[in-house]
Amino acid sequence: MVIRIGLTGGIAAGKSTVASRLRELGATIIDYDVLARQIVEPGGEALPRIVEAFGPSAVDAAGRLNRAWLAQRVFSGPDRQALERLDAIEHPLIYAKAQQADAEAASQDDTAVIVHDIPLLADVIDDVPFTFDHVVTVEAPQQVRIERMIRTRGMSGTQAKARIDSQSPQAARLAIADIVVDSDTDRASMLARVDRLYAQWSAQARHDA
Numbered sequence: 001m002v003i004r005i006g007l008t009g010g011i012a013a014g015k016s017t018v019a020s021r022l023r024e025l026g027a028t029i030i031d032y033d034v035l036a037r038q039i040v041e042p043g044g045e046a047l048p049r050i051v052e053a054f055g056p057s058a059v060d061a062a063g064r065l066n067r068a069w070l071a072q073r074v075f076s077g078p079d080r081q082a083l084e085r086l087d088a089i090e091h092p093l094i095y096a097k098a099q100q101a102d103a104e105a106a107s108q109d110d111t112a113v114i115v116h117d118i119p120l121l122a123d124v125i126d127d128v129p130f131t132f133d134h135v136v137t138v139e140a141p142q143q144v145r146i147e148r149m150i151r152t153r154g155m156s157g158t159q160a161k162a163r164i165d166s167q168s169p170q171a172a173r174l175a176i177a178d179i180v181v182d183s184d185t186d187r188a189s190m191l192a193r194v195d196r197l198y199a200q201w202s203a204q205a206r207h208d209a
C-alpha cells in the first residue's frame, strides 16, 4: 500500500532539509512550490488566466510572469480579494499536477512513500485532493528561524520577522500535524529522526501491500 505524507513547516525551519533526506532514503517528493512555478511559466496553463484576471502588467515584455508586480498586488495591495483570485486560478492546476505525479509514483511502486511537500498545508488542507497517512511539520523557535534567515538568506531581522508573520501561525501547523520534527536540535539528530520515520513508513507500506 502506498503511504502518503503531507510535509509542511515554518519558514526556514528545515522543511527542505527534511525533504532532501527523505528523497535520499527513497521517498518520492512532490514539491508544490515547483508545481506552482511550472504552471506560470510561458506556455503554462495558469499564465493566460492570470493575465485575464490581473491585466497585461502581470507579464513582462518577454511574456514571463512579473512575480514582483503580482506579489505586490496579492500580498500588499489594496484589493483584498486579489490573493483569493490568484489562488482560485493556481490551486486547482497545482493539485491536478500533484495528482498526476502521485498516480505515476503509485503505479510504478505500490509500496511507495509519497511525500507531498506543501509549505502552506495548514491553509489548504481541506482543499488538497489527498488523504495523508501522516502530516509532518518541521518546527524551530522563531528566533532560531530569524537567525537562519539572516545568516543564509541575507535578510535583515525585520524582513525575516515580516516573512514569518505573513505565514499562518505555528499553532495552525501543529493543529493539523500528527508528527513534529524539531529542527532546533543538531542536524545529525534531526536527520536520525527522519531516518526512523522513513523506516516506519516504508515498513508500513510493505506490510500493508
Ligand SMILES: CC(C)(COP(=O)(O)OP(=O)(O)OC[C@H]1O[C@@H](n2cnc3c(N)ncnc32)[C@H](O)[C@@H]1O)[C@@H](O)C(=O)NCCC(=O)NCCS
Pocket: 011, 032, 033, 036, 040, 067, 068, 070, 071, 074, 083, 086, 087, 090, 091, 094, 118, 120, 124, 166, 167
Ligand atoms: C504571487 C507570486 C507570483 C509571488 O512570487 P514570489 O517569487 O515573489 O514569492 P514566492 O513564491 O517565493 O512566495 C513568497 C512567500 O509568500 C507566501 N505565499 C506564496 N503563495 C502564497 C499564497 N497563495 N497564499 C499565502 N501565502 C503565499 C509564502 O510564505 C512564500 O514563502 C507567487 O507566490 C505565487 O504564484 N503564489 C501562488 C502560488 C501558491 O499558492 N503556492 C502555494 C502552493 S499550494
Ligand SMILES: Nc1ncnc2c1ncn2[C@@H]1O[C@H](COP(=O)(O)OP(=O)(O)OP(=O)(O)O)[C@@H](O)[C@H]1O
Pocket: 009, 010, 011, 012, 013, 014, 015, 016, 017, 018, 119, 138, 148, 152, 182, 183, 184, 185, 186, 187, 188, 190
Ligand atoms: N537541525 C538543524 N540544525 C541547524 N541548521 C539547520 C537544521 N535544519 C536546517 N538547518 C538550516 O536551516 C536553514 C533553513 O533550512 P531549509 O532551507 O531546509 O528550511 P525550509 O523550512 O525549507 O525553508 P523555506 O520554508 O524558506 O523553504 C538552512 O540553512 C539549513 O541548512
